[in-house]
Amino acid sequence: MALRGNHLGRPLLEAVMEQVARKGAYPILQLAFEHVGGPFAREAPLDVLRVTAPLQRRVWEEADGIITIYSPENAHEGADLSEERQAASQEMLAPLRARTMAMNVPWVIAEWPVQSLADEAGMSLEEYEQFVFDAVLLDWDAEGARMRRIADVFDAADEVRIEGAGTDLTLSLAGRAGSVDDGHLNMPGGEVFYSPVEDSANGVIEFGEFPAVYYGIEVAGARLVFEDGRVVDATARANEEFLVQTLDTDEGARGLGELGIGCNPGIQRFMKNVGFDEKIDGTVHLAVGNSYSFTGGRNRSAIHWDIVKDLRTEGRIHADGRLVQENGRWLGV
């Protein structure tokens, strides 16, 4: 059981170690000071940085389970790296990502509320802790049943159309089954997600309500134009260069890796923290880059960037032409 985290996550990490120990299993502690960045990422030659250390690779490939506790000292850690080094740091994680994305190992990412994330969310730590616990401590069986009904609607449909501010995008889910994140895998849970048919996305989506955040870097007002499943034009009000460079990481980075539908009723506010933001009830998110192979996705990339679109003020989702959600509220689901 690989247990990833840092020193700030100690209370939760130690509670997990205790439980793992009681089961007679080994917690292989994988602590680092930063989740991304740090002296190695800053100083290693690029061709070393992008290759996973063999001894590390084996831990990721052979561990019976992978638990990650997220509790950064600084929500923007890694932001001091050049784009080249950020991309190489992502490549280094490829064996880990490959294994979790293929779902051939039990894994979970959970957050331990810390000052940096509270700060980032504009809350006191106490308020933020409450927010995290509210998002996490739900009746997950009941939430799962509710999300299953939502997934059934899209499973039965081929074409999905998303309309909203600056947005009119269609894509196909034909032959793809929805996954319900009901908190038994990830924490918090609260989304229904798909790998859209690779060449099906057409139209435009504007992320005007929230910034697109990737490893601490914010891109405000990102606007993506899709043609036959690929981003053919990308602009932004701020940090457009970072957006474009990230989309040029590799061949698959401009592909559409995921459509997710946020369903967590405990999460109403955007926090610049993707594990929570993508689950805001009344939002959808698109991920450019790598798709989950267990959902049928075939797009491969070193990146997987979830970007959240708020549909609560102005938004409609159609499934095979039928209006199923309006302004964040489900209709007949």
Add this chain to the structure above:
Amino acid sequence: MALRGNHLGRPLLEAVMEQVARKGAYPILQLAFEHVGGPFAREAPLDVLRVTAPLQRRVWEEADGIITIYSPENAHEGADLSEERQAASQEMLAPLRARTMAMNVPWVIAEWPVQSLADEAGMSLEEYEQFVFDAVLLDWDAEGARMRRIADVFDAADEVRIEGAGTDLTLSLAGRAGSVDDGHLNMPGGEVFYSPVEDSANGVIEFGEFPAVYYGIEVAGARLVFEDGRVVDATARANEEFLVQTLDTDEGARGLGELGIGCNPGIQRFMKNVGFDEKIDGTVHLAVGNSYSFTGGRNRSAIHWDIVKDLRTEGRIHADGRLVQENGRWLGV
């Protein structure tokens, strides 16, 4: 390159990571919250605890180098474990110890001065930092040459006799060559050490000046009687039970694994910190348990307990009947 430590050692760990990265090597970070103890050591079934986790074992067996930075939060960590669990925790480290003791991997243990160790030494942190730097920042080439001369004296001799308060012990170094710890391997350096001939130690040694300290537990006034290389009687003024139990860890624990001669002129005070204490100029130390195979030692044990005897007030060392050290001062060396 396995890099072991905890969060308190971060400044030194990060400096090392930076250097390793610049050389194009991988620092495999092996951080734990405790150097010994913690939830796993407290909660795991004993038969799991004593077996090294396979994924951990491979890191220790295959890393190209092993650096340990010692900076405990609590100098007595692990002291809450039962003797059984302490022994099992030691067994778990056997693959690491086997590799470093056989010297088939470059390794170093260095200390980063922290509050707990300053406290233990009865100093302020600032004073303690100065102490550590004084012990470490020596002209190691000159120290090495001086220690080489001391080693030559004992290399040329067969029998060594150590006399001191409550002490009269003879042992043989016949056929065994001395190792000079000149700071190019361990930090601080400053000792000349041998694996005595296994069945040669006879007599008594009383450690009345300093406690014997093992994983934070202090045994005051330990007195060991040796017959033909093995401890046949062990008593103490305090914690005698712990002393005896540790000597009963396994078959080899009552054997004599090492005779070390402290030579670091920067270390004059006992600190309850074995990496420094064993190098106090004018002391010797005996280790019961495992011996270094590269010095010709054949005793095998899960323990290696260095116990320091002060010879500065009252002490004599004879090499083949010739007095070579008196009250901690070398004579004609």
